Structures are given as structure tokens and as C-alpha cells.
Amino acid sequence: MSITRRHFLLLMGGSASAVALNSLGGCNVKLPSQKPEFTFQPIKGPIPLLTDGFKPEQQKEQYSTYEVIDDLVLPEGYQYQIIAAWGDKVGDSRFGYNNDYLSLISTGENEGFLSVNFEYISAIPWMQTYEQVIGKPLPFAQVKTALQNNSSGKNEINAFALADNDPIKAQITEICQEALLDQGLGVISVRKTADGRWERTNSPADRRISGISGLNDGKYLKATGPAVAVFRKQQGQGYIDQLGDRIIGTFGNCAGGTTPWGTVLSAEENFQTQVPEAVYPDGTSSDPSKLPFALGDEELYGQGNVFGLAGNKYGWIVEIDPANPNDYGTKHTWLGRYRHEAVGVRVEAGKPLAFYSGCDRRGGHIYKFVSRDKVQDPKNKANSQLLTQGTLYAAKFNSDGTGRWIPLTADTPVDPDLPSNIAGNLILLPKSPQAKTTQKAEGDYLAISKDQEITKYKQKFKNLGDLYSGNTEEKQGAILIDAHYAANAVGATCTGRPEDTEVAANGDLYISFSSGSPDQEGGPDVRVFKGPKGETPYEYGWVMRLTEDSNDPAAVTFRWQMLATGGEPAAGAMGFANPDNLLLDKNGNIWMVTDMSTGKMNQSVKNRTDSNGKAAAISGLFGNNAIWLIPTQGDDAGKAFLFATGPVECEITGPCFTVDEKSMFISIQHPGEANGIRKNQVQESREFLLMTTTGEEFLQTRQVPIGSNWPTKSADAPPKPAVVVVTKTSSS
Template identity: 30%
Template structure:
């Protein structure tokens, strides 16, 4: 709903200089312009370069199956073969041949469309505003209402997963990460001038959607089910009642005037990546929650260091959404604990539309990326997670009890008790060989060893001076105290279903200086990012030590500061800013990008990680103007690949009156999930 009385003016941010390859619009609405703010992690934790001598002196020391049979994806929980017991050997790859990939790569381009290889077709599965509930009205851009949006597919779409119900039918889960009101409403000039209806629409457009989909027989095309009861369809928003479970549930740190027991949070925000459980539920990750609150500087003095560490907004900036105008809880001067109720992993049952979403406190609180699960060798559930900000950390959770196939009542408590760890990495090359240029050290690999440092287990804290509840609510602070390793924006993490290696997308870090480079973050001003591989000791997901290596240093292959696992760089596609990762059943790594700084649109890439083609990265598709590539999801039968096309048209200067993209329908840009398949029914990539 437009505000016709508001005079058109630029939001304050949009005329200021920007770091990185994203537009000012994306930086503002997605993460509150985080990269232009002071770095949240100001601790003196050692960088790798500071501990190399120590490492050399002790050098001799040392989704995959998360999806389970119920989920369309790459593999079954625990179905990872045992590799070499010596983790460094596994980290170097070479265990068998990679998948058979024979498509012609899509060249870099700036076309306002979904560009796919010859011989493939694509279609939109579901887009912003499409009816989700049976009584939802048709989408009308110029007559939006909050009531309608509560029943329609939300804005921006990130994590995607598919739960099959037979061969050709299933439930599609999609995260709705954030809203861009300047593209959603005509004449939008900021939260202070927005109508209350516009703010309510934005609240309703966050969260996630469950939609029933069906496949065209004999093809890889999936479509939204628009007939029949659609009993599982559901919208979850920033206003959906939820509950806390786990060790921090009921903590004083989570109590508010509206919830004096600290057990019933309301809504979820900025849900980015995610994962699934072996028992068929979604784990969705709350990420950039700091930008939704105002008056962070007015909380009680004892709480201010924690507010600062989580980069919570101070004051009431003109360019904020001003959710506090319709719900007072977003004003921290009045409700200082409310921010603590966001930044969690949320579990949702897609098969029970009446179930209450659960915020699992045992998994810690930070800017969550990913929640991909697997099983350890003896059956414990393991969850891998990243904290998506510059100089933040990599985490994993190991359940106390073991997973029991088919024992649903037992399994659903596994995420409430266990040990939360944070990663510490050590390089194995002399400091002088890691000079910030990206040049390989003398052993021709960026690699080393690492350990998982325990933070908390149930009610037991391993962090001096912090209780277990404090560790879980202020997990970043706990990780600071134990000396975890600062990384270059850890985003998605997923375990290879064939090799067992855990792959981490490190998107970028333009603030890393020469004094801060190390072997796992080997470039200064790292604007293109890299991918890191972790191989845990004896290939056991519950192990406390691991080897690591970097198979992919992103950028233009002509740049000597890039590395493609040793493959011939004249034959690979350029790639910048890896964001989400997934695997096909052959163990090939699929990488989506966000913020390409090579002059082309973002895209989806695939790379074998073993055999003679290890490092042969090829571009499979590009997304339209202004969009980032999210998802992705390769179907278990490999006949389809899903991508979430997030924020098409999000380009500086764009508006509904002057759209930068007209994808997918030729008028206003609408975030959407698309599917790609081979026109002859062949396996994706073949």
C-alpha cells in the first residue's frame, strides 16, 4: 500500500559510499549495512599468523546425511564411508572419481533473466504474493494488505528444501529472509514515514512458507499445487507464536514484560540458510536480527557490551524499518531483553501445520548461517553452523544422546542437550609464506589442523566467568573468551555425502589487513571469498580435532591470487563471493554466490572435489539483474535443481516507478523459487 502523501526522497544510506559488490539497497535492507559499521569482533584473539610457530612445534599432533531418507537431497544420515584415519590425507582429496559433468558452462553475463545451459529448461515454482493458504487473495501490487500477506508467499527467499510425499508430490519449505520496502511499495521513503499497514505487511512478509508442490510426470519440472485442500500449506511470520526449549529456556536473559517466564518468543526474523533433521523437520537460521531494533544504546549499562557485540542498532535511525511503531517490543529502551529472543535456530515441522515452532537454545545465539546435520560414527546428531559476519566463528553441536531411527519421540529432544563447540584453526606453513597476496606456500596448499573447543554442555559452562545460560545467549562473547579463530564471514556449511568432508563458504572480508592474514584466510581485502574443507579425525563428525584445506580461492582465474584445487585455470569459470553450498548424490559441490565483484550477475556453480576433475569449476546458471542466488537444492534423483532468486531488481536508484529488473513476469520484480531441468529428462549436469 503506497503512501501517496510522502514526498519522494532517497533514504540517507543510499547516497553514501559502499564497500563490497552489493547495491546500497541490499546492504541496507538485508543486513543493516553491516560492512560499513565497526567490526563487531574487537577481541584480541590470535590470528593464524600469530600461532604458526606454536603450530610448527607440535605439527605431529594432530548435509551430508543430515537430510535422511525423508528429504529430497544428497544422501542419508550417517551414510558416509570411512576414509583414511589420518585427516590430512583426506583433506587433500583424491578418494575416487568425481561425478560426470558434461554441460557447457553458462558464460558470465548481465542479462535480466535466469540464464541456463543449452538443453535445459526452467520455470518459476512460487513467487512473492502467490497464494499459500486456500483463502488467500490473488496478489495485487498496488493494493497490498497485511491480512493478504499473512496468507501469501513472503518476500525474499533463501534456504529451500523439499520433503517428498511420494514420487511426484512434496512439501517445499522456503525461508523469507528480509523485506525491501523501497521495492515493495510505491513512494517508500523510510520506516519513519511508512504507514502502519506497510510495516505490518513487512512483518508478515518475513519468516517462511510451506507449500505443496507436484512434479510434471516424466520431467524435472515442479509446480505449485493450486487445487484441492493443500492441508499442509502454512505461513510463519515475525508474529507467529513460538517456544524456547533447551538449557536457556526460562532464563532471566529471555524474560520480558509480555513473557515473564521466558518461554514464549514471538516470531522469527532474517531467516537465511538452514538445514533439516533425520526425522523430517526444518532447521531455519535467524541471521541479521540486529537491524530490527532501535535504542540499543538505552538498555541497562550492564547489558550494553553485549548489545555492542551483537551490533544492535543505536538510536532510531531514519533508514530503519521502525517496527517499533507498531510493536513496542522492538524498542529496546522499553524492552531491553527482546533482542535476546532472536538469533536462534528454529525447528519447524512441515507436516503439522498446527505445530508450534521451537527455538533451540542449546545451539547458541549468533548471526546463524546454516544448520546442516549429520550423524557421528556412533549415532550422535551433529549440527554445523556459521556466524555470518566479518571475523566471526564456525560452530558445531553434538547431541548427548544418540539418534534412534523411527523413535520420533526420543529424537525430537536431541537438539535440547549436547555440547556446543567453536573452531580454532592452525596453519602449517611458515609465517613469511602467507603474505596476503594469495600466493601458495611451499607445500602448494593452504592447509593445517584444528580443534573444536567446547563452550557449554547442558548446564555446564566451559567458559570462565560465564554461566551456561550466558554462553548460550551471548555465544559470540563466549567464543571470544576461548580464543576461537576469526574467519572471513562463515556462511553455509555442509557435509559431503560421499567423502565426509565438511565444506564452508567464506563469502568475503574486505576489512582483513596484511597483519591479519593467515593460512585459512590468505588474502588481504578478501573481496571474492573462498571455500574451506574440514575433514574430521577418522572421518567422525563427533571428533574434536580435524584437518583443513582450501580447495577454492575465488576470483578471476587469470588472477594469480586464485586457486582451483590445482586444476587448469584456463578451463574454469570465474566465481566471486560463495554463499550457499550443497551436494548432489555423486558428491559434487554446488556453490551459489552473493555479491559477485567480477562485473557479472550472481550464479550457481558446480565443482568436483575428488578425482581428476577436482577443482574443475563450471557455471551452471546466472540470476537476473540485482538478484543473488540462494538455495540451492539438487533433487535426490538429480532430475531437478531448485534455486531461490532473492531480491531481483535490488539496484541503486531502482523503485516501483523505475524497476531495474522485470523478472519473472515482465512487470515488478518478485523474489521467487525457480526450478531447472534437462529437456530430455537427463540427470542435472550430464
Template identity: 25%
Template sequence: MTKRLRARRRLAGLPADRYATTDKGRIIRRTAAVEAPALSGLVRATLSRRGLLLGSAAAAVALSLPGERAAAAETSVGFPELKRVMDDHDRIAAGYDRKVLIRWGDKVLPDAPEFDPANLTAAAAARQFGTNNDLLVYLPLPIGSGRSDHGLLFVNHEYPNPQLMWPGLTEDDAGAKMTEAQVAVTMAAIGCSVIEVKDDGAGWQVVAGSRYARRISPATPMRISGPAAGHPLMRTAADPEGRTVLGTFDNCNGGVTPWGTVLSCEEGFDGWFGGDPAKTEHAALLARYGADKEEDGYGWGRFHDRFHYEREPNEAHRFDWVVEIDPYDPEAQPVKRTALGRFTHENASCVVAPDGRVVVYMADDHDFDYLYKFVSARPWNPQDRAANRDLLDEGTLHVARFNADLTLDWLPLVQGEGKLTAENGFANPGDLAIKTRLAADLVGATPMDAPEGFSVNPVTGRLYVALTENEDIAPDQVNAANPRAPNPEGHLLELTPPAADGRIDHAAARYGWDIFILCGDPAKPEARARYHPATSADGWFTDPDNIAFDPDGRMYVCTDGPPDAGFNDALYVLDTDGPGRALPKLFYSPPRGSECSGPCFTPDGRTLFLSVQHPGEDSETLDAVTTRWPDFRDGVPPRPAVIVIRKADGGPIGT
């Protein structure tokens, strides 16, 4: 979710019995929060614990503290750091090349027309590369080959920017002014794309006419599986059985399963529906999920009854899910896996527990919402891909509670146990799946500062969580894991599952945790930022969003918000262990108004695919754009795109 969208949603989705809004618009918590240690004490306790975990004196200088001597800037990150920019072009560190692979409007299906920005049509958009690409997943061809020069690229397309598609529209008035034909274009231009890509020795190219090429949109039929399938709240006039839904939208990040399917995450339905949710029988549930009659930003409800709260009150319940898609089979129907819970899904990172069960880590990207993990009921089958087809329909969903003693408890959300009973609105497992946020409220999960990226380091097995920001958290709302009020810059947490015999147990009920980075400008004491003391004036960042790791375990952090600080969003690289722990270096800066997202690597770590989302989104109208990246041609709007990053000498990225 972009920071602009988050600001529009800031007051939505909070339970009225726990939060209230002051006359100045600040969100306050009605009940007392867990008392957090003073910031300096918390950081020092964290450092002490890290020293015990790593057994390294270097760990003790991982975060800078007032009055402590800076450590030497030793790091595995080898490129010369990029200088900060606020530019209409993109920039990359010296020694690296970047190439545009595919842009909004380029061909995906063989019969797609050429991009014509003066004549956008839904028929063309349904066959072209969509707008505002986010998640990227590289899948080798053939399946299971591990090849790094030939594969499929799966791409999410999160949302449209109508003000950058047609003259005369602004971000604020597009929903009310767009014609039916324009609304149809916005619907066709989002969802997902599958393309085939190959490095033929002359660089990466999209393979034309690929049999794998596919576009998925809000009109694509999808199966509803798991405990919510057939539930009364999932039934509509068009689908009286509640088992088939048309499409997906607001697809943000996601993940990839061990058997090579993609988990595409729906990150909210609020903003896509018209009408007044308060006038429906599900007003309280819709409000907890952010529904607001003022948020019809795309005008869909003006022309489609299913996107109007009052005309089809159950349709909204059919979104905010994780969608499993098989890129290797273009005929396979996408499936909404309701056992993974319903909330504003930012991601779905998969890892395998020692007993073979699959664990999916997920973050609910709203202020004061939660972190989740799902543990499958049975192990996956590496020898039989088809046997894993419905593996994610059975298992246990958990929500995180952070304790002040630097432990974390995963609280199971099981219908019929504890407070999750019929008396509290959970009469069956489908109720729990559809009302996941309400279940998490009841069991006492820890409210978080807008959690987004949630990824596992493939080398160490530790998890890292990006908390993007929370400007509305008050001093009496802080907790051990969210220690600043307000928190406009965000922070990163590190979670440590237990290990036995050298095997990390991601299915365990209790983890350790600590604060990895407190974002902001370390030169400003009021920011209370914490990094490695050798962090440069170009290396610190704010608003962490997507997190990825290269095969050697270096962390890549995409930001979502720094234009407020006078420089572009960017991609930073850092170590999570050793002398360079928590020492970020600026690597890539996309053009004005954009963020980079969805970083993903080929298995050999020598190619990095990266999304450039919403370039020029800071423009008021199409007639006054702040950039025309990447074409820079009159009459051609800024175009979201996927870029390919390679090291000039062909070596691994990041070194």
C-alpha cells in the same frame, strides 16, 4: 546475508577489546594474529597434503600455481558452460529447462487473495508466498518414502525490499518513511512458507488447498527451549517467564534433521530494531552482536515497543537462534533451540556420527566471527520420530580453531570449564547460550572472513566452508585459514574429519583442513586466485555463499557479490575430487540485482529447486527498476521466486 547488507553492517559486532576502527574506517585488530605462512607456501603445503589424502596424481594439479602446466579439463560436470551475462533476464546452460514454481505474492493458504502490487496488505501477505526466499528443503511425501515426484517444500523468507514494494521509497529512507500499515506488510511478508509440490508428469506444480500449507511470520508464537529458556535475559513485559517468543525474521539458510524437521536460521537482529542500544543495561552485549542505533532499516521500532532497544531491552536476545519447524505437522509449534548457540546463523547442516549422535555445523556470518558445531548428547532414534523431538536441547557446542599445520581443533564451549566461569560472565549454561560469541572470543577461536555456506559432501564426508569476503582484514590479521588481506573475493575451505573402518567421525575433536579455492580472477596476478588451471574466463567466481551437493557429490556454489565485477551473481558446478577437482563451470545466472540461493535436490538428483532472491535490488526506486523479472509486465514489480531446473532429457542434474 546479501553483500549490500554486509557492507552496511561492516563495522558492527566486533569486540572492542580486540578490534578498533581507524580514522579511515578500517577495522584493525588490537592483538597480534597467528602468523600465517606465505600464500604460495601455504597453497603448496595444501597440495602436498591433498596428494597424500587422495593418493592421486590428479590432486597435485587441483590448484593452479604460477609456472605450473595446466591439467587436462576432465570433469564429471557435463553441460556446456554458460557465458557470462549482465542481464535483466535469467539464463541457464544449454540442455536444461527452468520453470517458475511460485513467486512472491502467490497463494500459499487456500483463501489467500490474488497478488495485487498496487494494494499490498498485511492480511494478504500473511497468507501469500513471502518475499526474498532463501533456504529450500524438499521433504518427500509420504514421510520416509524417498519419493522424488511428490513432497513438501520448506522455504525461508529472509527480508523485505520496501523500495521495491511502494513508490517513493529508497533503501536508505524506507525505515523512516514507511507508514504503520506498510511496516505491517513487511512483517507479514517474511518468515517461512510450507507448500506441497508434485510432478504430475507435465512438470512440477504447487498443490492447491494442501493441508500442509503454512505461513510462519514474526507474529507466530514459538517455544524457547534448551539452556536459555527462562533466563532473565530472555524475559520481557509480554513474556515474564522468558519461554515464548513471537516470531522469527532474517531467516537465511538452514538445514534438515535426520528425522525430517527443518532448522531455519535467524541471521541477525541488527537492522530490525529502533532506539539506541548504548542507552540500555546490555549495551556491551548488544554491541558485540552488531546492534547499532543507525540500523533501524525497516521502521519496526517506530510502531512496536518490542522492537525498540530502550523500551524492551531483552527482546533482541530472543533472536539470532536456530528454529526447528516440523513441515509434516502444520499444528506443531516452532521451537528456538538455544543449545545450538546464539549468533548470526547462516546455516545448520546436519550429519550423523558413527555412534548415532547428531552433529550440526553452523557458521556465524560476520567478518571476524567463527565456525561452530553442535554434537547431541544422545543418538537419534530412526524408529521413533517423536523420540527425537527435543534431541537438540542437550549436547555440546564447539567452536573452530585452525592451526597453521593444517589441523583444526573443535574447542568445547562448556560453562564452568576453562575461562567460561561466573567471573567472566558465564554463571550458568544459559549465559553461554545467549553470549556464544563472547565465549568463543575467550577460548581463542579463529576469526574468519564472513563464513556462510557450510556443507557436507554426501559421497566423501568432507566439509566445505564458503568464506564470502572480508575487505577489512589487514596484513597483521591474516591466519592460516584466511590468508589474504584484504579479501574482497572470498575463498572456500575443505575440512576432513578422521575416519576409522571406513566411517567418518564428525563428532571428533580434531580434523584436517586445506584451502580448496581462493576466489577471484585467475588472469589477474594481484587477485592471487587459485582454481583448477583449466578454469575458463566464465568459470571463475567471487563471493561464494550457499553450498549444496547433488547425490553424486558434485558441488553447487551460489555467489553473493559479483555484480561489482560487471556480471550477475550465479550458480557454479564443480567436482571436489578427481581430475576435475576445483574446476567450476557457470550453470545458471539469475536476473540483475538478484542472487540465487538455497539449491536443493530431489532424492533422485533429477530436479533442482533454486531460490531467486531480491531481483532488481540494485534499483534506487520502484519507478526505476533494473528488471521486472519474472513477469515483465508494467505495474508489476520484480518478484522473488522459486524456480525448478530439469535436464531436457530427464537425466541427473549436472551431467
């Protein structure tokens, strides 16, 4: 359906002012409603909006030309300051690459520990600029040459199997150590000075927890929950790293969450690019050879291969205490292993704790962990122990706006969705323990595309436990390790790509889904995920509100509603594309960043239909990734206002307010991801067939920089990810 402002107000409870929202997913903020600090005049974006101040008859002239700026563009009266950038010193290490989720744990007025996720390295700019930024070379050319001479004819190799004295293995090890060092998370201490600027204070707690923590320094990560029984196996169906419950590093750290007791949760997302994702029915890993090391001009993956990292130890939620310099992280396995994007935290005295998270893949799921025991004091650090016992559930969304939580336990009936209900008509399901044991088919899942195959599957397997092996604890561990495929098997709803999960002060859960397009791994349920006019599949995303029945965090049923839909205003949408991180301020307003794919941003759109007469992809219209504000009260409730646009080819992530909401920390991730350094200020002129807000077509000429020089913006400077803080200027 088309989400109009009137619909938005009705969905928010008749009057938006009746809803109180609060973010537990960004900074540690919980204040009563008051006058907002961040009021602004919206900036002009690349396409006409209902909130841009131009009448439809003015839009053709105002938007006939547009220049993409390689900078963080803010409203008049606002400024930004670089806090830390890739390569800066952090403790005994360095600030990593592709900073993402941010959380400020206050230690006093206008000071605290800023926790920073480092998600992945962008191969093109990282390799292009590594020596210039870090100050030493890496043997990229030598390894590329060796791989080109590989007998397989591919630019990949199972480096784990090479002899330890092989010089190529040593060179691959050097590259992968540096790549994984730039991933994980970090803690930096910051404070605001008397003149209103922010500075780093370099406290003893400043440190890095990287993708190789524990490899050479003994600073292993720990684990809790049923999967530990699998990690401790001495033998099994698959690969075992012989480290027991010790874990080397963390990587793929995307978004996260913050607890009331002062710890930070970091979500391991796309771990499958560095280690094998698929596991055996007993929860043990596929062999490292299943994801070889690969290096090319535009790719660098399989970074865990050379170290023999066990894939089943990645894809978890990591908890750290930023204030404790000796805490290098704990992976809580009751929260499940999948491509975690974020963590929504609901903590209320006298009730079980509830954590919400989404699996960021096409056809992913929404999950909820409910603790066995109840919270006594929400601020007690002992609450971390509540994460060691409980139940993981996956969401089933019904098309009538109701839903239920399905437990991922051995006795849950097998009941997969029908492929005909899923965009792309594909669902991947676990094979039986016997099939995998006999065939040695590591990573082999059943790809089902016909409804009648589901009937046969249900006849063969009755309960989830029939698909996994081991004693009671080991079998539960295996289910959690294989959570995405287990959720497919029990009928959890396949969704658009789930991004953020934010819990409001009244207990409601807000979920962003960035895209509804399918791929070779699956797609969303077309009965739930539709465009403004009922289109399926639909690319441009949604924001959903989920309300637990009886407002109980342990409820097994819920209600859901779509609050906002991405896409063009002329199509009945709100003007943004691919929503990602959400931040709920003290007045209940929704701040949102977007995550358009790098390869789609600012790509020319000359036709609105393809050669088959179907609607063409128009993602390029929406320009650079951006920050938006959606007020939830007053005359502007339900409208989307453009606050900022990011540098070229970047993603803006991790928005996070200070307690007084006078400063907003944000991450600028992967500027120049597709083209690297912008050389000689080069740009291209591209054409876009736009629509006014009333649906009239017109042509725009857009100037698009090729590559980036942010943050220094000097000619031919290397692009670097960085964390910035946004404040009002002293004169505003």
C-alpha cells in the same frame, strides 16, 4: 596459496573418485553414485575462465563486449519454471519476500513439502512495489513526513515508547506488521505432473510462520535449552518482554539444513537489523529503544521496535516439521545465538548428533553442537529431543592445518586472540557483569585493538563464567545468548564471513567463506585466511574442508584444508567471487552459488590500482551472482564451470535437488535490490579492465540494465523474489 587443479585432487585424497559426498543441507537426498542428470555446456560469463573453451589469444576478442541479462540464464537444453513468487497465496497468508533456503521433504515419488525461508525485505523495491503487488497501500509517506519533523533530526523513532493512541504509532505498526509478515519461513506442497511440469497442490499443511506469528494469533514459537531459564526471568539487568518462553515470530531466515527424520532447520541470520543484538551479562535484552524504528527512501529497519520484541529471542536455529500443520517452530538454544547462516547436519546411529553452523559476519566463527545422548535411529522424529541437551563448541583454526573445538561453557579459560593477528586489528569482547550493571551500558562491548590490552583482560577474567551472571543454568543460557562475543573471549578463530556448512557422506564438513575483508565489527585471522598469493585481507572468498580426527562427530580436534579460492584465474583463483550456498550431489560434485554484494555487482573497473598504488577493488568484474559446478572426479575434477547467472541485482540461493536429481529448485532473491523497477528498458554502458587467464590486460564494454523486471520480464514490471525449478527441456 593458489588452489590449482592438482592441489585440489591431492586435497580430495589423491584421487577425487575416492571421495563420496552427500548433501544433508539441501533436499532430503541420499543415493548411491550414478550417472549425473545435470550435464551441460557451460554458459559464457563476464570474464575469461579456464573452462570457457577459449584459448588465451581468443579471450580478448570474445570478451571485448558483454551484455548483462535480466533473467536466469541457463545452459542450452535447460529451462526454468516459476513455482511461487512474492505475494502468492500460501495457506491463510502469502508467499514472503526474499526467499532463501529450500528443502524438499518427499512424501512420494516427485512430490513433497517444499520449505522456504524468507530472509528480509529489500527496502527500495519492497516499498516501491508493495501496493502494486499486494494490492493495498501502506502509509510510507505519512510516516516519513512525521520522522522528518522528529526533534532528533534523524529519520528514526522509538515507536515502542509512543502512546498506543498515537496515530503515528498505528501507522508504524501497520508498516512493520506487513514487513515482518514477509519474513520467516513457509511450507508449500508441490508435485511433478505427467507432462514434466511442477505444480503446487495447496495441501492443509501449507502455511506461513512469519515475523509476527504469535503476535495476534497465539501461534507462538517454542524454545528449548538453557536460554529458556533466561527467557523466564521476571526481572533482570535488562529488558524482559514478560512472555516467558513464548516467542513472537522468526525473521532473518537465511540458509538452513534438513534432518534425516524429516524436519527442517531455519537459520536466523541478520536479526540485528530488526532488534538489538547486544545483551546484559545475565542474558537479558537491551531495551527496544536501542534500535529505533527507521524509515527513509532506502531503508526500513528496527521493525521489532514498535512491538517491544526482546532481542535475545532472535538469532537462533528454528526447527519445524513441514508435515505437521500445527508446528510453528521451536528454537533450540543449545545451538547458540548468533547470526546463523546455515546448518550442517551429521547424524549416525550409535554416535552423538553433531550440527555445524557459521556466524555470517566479518570476524565470525564456526560452531559445532554435540548432543549429550547418542542417535539410535537416524530417521526417528524423537531425535529432535537430542537438541535439548549437549555442548556448543567454537572452532580454533591453527595455521598448520590443525584445529580444536573450544567449549562455550562457564569453566572454559578466557584466552582471546591478539588483535595483531586479525585483519583490521580489532576484536570485541564482553565487559564484566559489574561494569555493565554500574554503567547501564547496554550493548557495550570492549573494542580492543592492542595486544597488550589482551594481557590485561586475561589477568582480570580467568574463565568464561567470570563474564556472565546467574545460577548455573542461567549463566549457561547467557553464554549461549551472547555466543559470538563469548567465542571471541575464549579464543575461537575470527574467520572470513562464514556462509554454508555442508556435511558429506564420509563425514567431512565443507564450509564456504564469502569474504575476508574486515569492518567495524572485526575481521578474519590473517594467518588462516589468505589470497592465492598470500594477500591479506582478501575479499573473494574460499571453500574449506574440515575433517574430524578419527572421523568422530564428537571429536575435539580436527584437520582443515582450503579447497578453492575465489578471484580471477590470472591471479591463481577459480573465476568466481564470494562463494555462498553449497550443494553436494550424489556423485560428490560441489554445486555452489555466489553472494556478491548488490552495491558491487557490475560496478565499472577502469583501474587495477588505487591512488595509493594498492590493488583496487575489482568485485564489479564478476558480473551477476551465479551458480557454479566443481566436479570432484574425472578429467574435470577441480575445475569451476559456470552453470547459470541470475537476474540483475539478485542473489541466487537455496539450490536443492529432487531425489532423482532431475529437477533443481532454486531461490531468486532481491532482483532489482538497488534500483528497483527497470523503467523503459534503461541500461548503461560501462568499462572494465579485464585480464586473460594468462594475465594480459584488455578493455571490455559491458551493457548493464538499471533495475529489474524479473520474473515477468515485461516492460516496467515490478521485480519480485521467486522460487523456480530448473529442468532439462524435453528435447535435450
